[in-house]
Amino acid sequence: MLQQVRGMPLGVLVFLVYAFLILAVVGLTTPLVIDQAVESPISPIGVVWMLLLAYLIFTITLVLQRKQAAYPLALGLWTLTLPFVLFMYFSPARILGAAIALLVSLIVIGSLRRPTTRKWFVEP
Numbered sequence: 001m002l003q004q005v006r007g008m009p010l011g012v013l014v015f016l017v018y019a020f021l022i023l024a025v026v027g028l029t030t031p032l033v034i035d036q037a038v039e040s041p042i043s044p045i046g047v048v049w050m051l052l053l054a055y056l057i058f059t060i061t062l063v064l065q066r067k068q069a070a071y072p073l074a075l076g077l078w079t080l081t082l083p084f085v086l087f088m089y090f091s092p093a094r095i096l097g098a099a100i101a102l103l104v105s106l107i108v109i110g111s112l113r114r115p116t117t118r119k120w121f122v123e124p
Contacts, residue, residue: 011117018108019060026053071121081105
């Protein structure tokens, strides 16, 4: 496994850093979701958070296994940056925050679209 990680293209590494950052944000905000679960057993934000958590873990696992199905899932995970750009635009940071979020979005999609990254996903 360690040799496989060493031979990983830069685009896959960029994506994995992005995915683990999202996983960290989901983990840090989970107490807010749990506080809402005390009031009502099924909350819309709780359902979305659990779906996002399952999607993240499944995608990261498939990427590390080099499965072909991981590529479209990784592209789907990239789309989370688009609402983040809007969120940052309407935050107090406004233009600077939106510009940084857009830069992150372009870096992640640019790294995923590279031919060397696409060739990484070879396992059926």
